[in-house]
Every structure is written in structure tokens, then in C-alpha cells.
Amino acid sequence: MTHPVCFVGGGPGAADLLTLRAAERIRQADVLIWTDSLVCPQITALAPDHCERIRTSTLTLEEVIPLLIDRQRQGAKVVRLHDGDTAFYSAINEQICALNDADIPVEVVPGVSAYQAAAAGLSSELTIPGVVQTIVLGRAGGRTGVPPSEELDRLAGLGASLCLYLSARHIDDVQATLQRHYPDDTPVAIAYRVSWPDEWMSVVPLAQMAAASKERQLIRTTLYIISPALNGGQQRSRLYSPDHDHLFRQRH
Ligand SMILES: C[S@@+](CC[C@H](N)C(=O)[O-])C[C@H]1O[C@@H](n2cnc3c(N)ncnc32)[C@H](O)[C@@H]1O
Known part of the structure; x- marks a missing residue:
């Protein structure tokens, strides 16, 4: 059985700011490849004992991609862990493009930025x-x-x-x-x-x-x-104003 390479947004640092899905992917990882310069050790500690751990701070993209491809083709659950959210400044795009070229499916799990x-x-x-x-x-x-x-x-x-x-x-x-x-x-x-x-x-x-x-x-x-x-401006939102009606609340 093959699994998609899973790109996980690891949040800002604290393990309890991970999404439930992110925590589950890390807990089930066979291979964890992570940005060690930015991901808090509390997060990587969630990976199971058998998990292969690969830090990327000294690696180039050309070195990371073959690792992702090789481990995925061996049937491992590969988690590529980045800090914060995956949607920006995470450099996942170039990795996903390379995996697409290799016909390897991906999953992306967002994180708290x-x-x-x-x-x-x-x-x-x-x-x-x-x-x-x-x-x-x-x-x-x-x-x-x-x-x-x-x-x-x-x-x-x-x-x-x-x-x-x-x-x-x-x-x-x-x-x-x-x-x-x-x-x-x-x-x-x-x-x-x-x-x-x-x-x-x-x-x-x-x-x-x-x-x-x-x-x-x-x-x-x-x-x-x-x-x-x-x-700390004092202006209140219209949303909860008594004279503001919407689908779920009549005007008071
Ligand atoms: C490569 S970018 C990744 C940002 C990430 N995608 C996010 O959503 O937070 C790394 C930068 O994010 C910011 N950053 C990430 N984690 C942080 C944290 N725990 N506290 C403060 N800044 C943080 C810093 O500006 C850092 O230089």
C-alpha cells in the first residue's frame, strides 16, 4: 500500500497548537522530514519510536526530494513537517511540483501561523x-x-x-x-x-x-x-448589534 507524502503545518511551536489532523499524521509517521531550524522539538517528539528522523536545515531541495520519493515508494508514511501554516513562506510548492512530476500523491495539512x-x-x-x-x-x-x-x-x-x-x-x-x-x-x-x-x-x-x-x-x-x-479600539462589531439583523437573528 502506498501513502501520499503528507505536508504538515506544524504551527508556531507548542504541541497543543497543532491541529488534530496534524498531530495524528505525526504520530503515525514512519519517516519525519522536518525543518529543524524552525520546528519546536515538542512537535517532533510526538513521532513514534520507530520513525526515521531526517532534519533538513543542512540539506538542499535536490537532497530532500529523492528522500521523499524513495521513502514513499517503499510504502512508508512520509511526513514533511514545516513550521506555522503551509500556505505561505513554507517552500512546499517546489516540493509538490517535484512530487507531481514523479507521480507521487500529496496531502497538505494546514497549521496555525x-x-x-x-x-x-x-x-x-x-x-x-x-x-x-x-x-x-x-x-x-x-x-x-x-x-x-x-x-x-x-x-x-x-x-x-x-x-x-x-x-x-x-x-x-x-x-x-x-x-x-x-x-x-x-x-x-x-x-x-x-x-x-x-x-x-x-x-x-x-x-x-x-x-x-x-x-x-x-x-x-x-x-x-x-x-x-x-x-485596543473600543468600537464594537455590527455583527452583535441589536439593530443589525441577519439570517439567524431578527432586528431587536
Ligand atoms: C519560513 S517562515 C514560515 C512561516 C510559516 N509558514 C507560518 O505560517 O508561520 C519563518 C518565519 O515565520 C515567523 N515565525 C515562525 N514561527 C514563529 C514563532 N513561533 N514566533 C515568531 N515568529 C515565527 C518568523 O518571521 C520566521 O522567520
Whole structure:
């Protein structure tokens, strides 16, 4: 019997933030191939004793793909584990394309992303009526680069709740760009290793974003949320307003 190669979003770190499906796939894995630089050891500890464990931080795509193909063809339940959610910055696309070329089926199991865990950790909602209604998930260009239409300058121009991944190394440029669009006192959540045992989170004014990051020497596994919503606006949602009727509730 053959099984699809299963790409699992491992969530931000804590094992109890895995989806039930993700936890089940890991618990049943014969082979676990994971991004050891970003996945918390609590998650990989769920794999059974017999499971073959392969870390990818020192491997290239050209080395990972033959492993996935070989183990799947041997009939193993192969789990390719990534951090957070699989839908972005997870590099699953190139792996799925290679498996498609080899006629190997895949399954994808989503995960909780770092921005969701950070907002929850701050007991915050990132959309508040009358204040901000859009969340942008983005990154500073860095070595990978972004298409010109998605430069940080343009993303920041929206004034939305902006969640920046993979951007700590460029923090001086990031802050300078953001200050062209957001007021200096806009709250910025700095979230390091959210839900890991050594999690650190702080909310600082935008003008102190770079200094606060450098003080803690944050380079990796850091997420920024720049958002007027973090000021805790008082406006309520229309959804629960007595004068707002909808399919399940008459107007009061
Ligand atoms: C390669 S990207 C993967 C993001 C992943 N797909 C997600 O949904 O969270 C890795 C980046 O995600 C962010 N990140 C992932 N896990 C995090 C965590 N536990 N705490 C803070 N940031 C995290 C950091 O910006 C890190 O550099």
C-alpha cells in the first residue's frame, strides 16, 4: 500500500497548537522530514519510536526530494513537517511540483501561523470596526526579494494590520519605511518564538521597533505586527448589534 507524502503545518511551536489532523499524521509517521531550524522539538517528539528522523536545515531541495520519493515508494508514511501554516513562506510548492512530476500523491495539512499565535498571545483582534479591517501578511524583500508591486513601501501604504515575517535582519530599513506611512506611536508587537518555552513578546511604539529588536539581538523566528488595532479600539462589531439583523437573528 502506498501513502501520499503528507505536508504538515506544524504551527508556531507548542504541541497543543497543532491541529488534530496534524498531530495524528505525526504520530503515525514512519519517516519525519522536518525543518529543524524552525520546528519546536515538542512537535517532533510526538513521532513514534520507530520513525526515521531526517532534519533538513543542512540539506538542499535536490537532497530532500529523492528522500521523499524513495521513502514513499517503499510504502512508508512520509511526513514533511514545516513550521506555522503551509500556505505561505513554507517552500512546499517546489516540493509538490517535484512530487507531481514523479507521480507521487500529496496531502497538505494546514497549521496555525505565527501571526495568529502572536495575536492570540496578546489577547488581540487585528480587525476593529472603524479602525482597521484588513490584515496583510508580508515580508521585507531581503535576499529572496519581492515583486515590485509588493514592496514594503506599498504594503505599508494601506495602513492595515501588517504582519511581517522574515524581516528581523532588515529592521532599520523596515522601520524607516514604515515610518513614512504609520504614525511614530503606532503599536508594534515584536514576537519571538511565540508559544516556544522561551517565547518573548513586547508591544512598543513604531519609533522604537528597531532599537527594541536589536537590544534583544532578534534575527530569527521573529514576527512583527504593526497595527492600530493593538491600541485596543473600543468600537464594537455590527455583527452583535441589536439593530443589525441577519439570517439567524431578527432586528431587536
Ligand atoms: C519560513 S517562515 C514560515 C512561516 C510559516 N509558514 C507560518 O505560517 O508561520 C519563518 C518565519 O515565520 C515567523 N515565525 C515562525 N514561527 C514563529 C514563532 N513561533 N514566533 C515568531 N515568529 C515565527 C518568523 O518571521 C520566521 O522567520
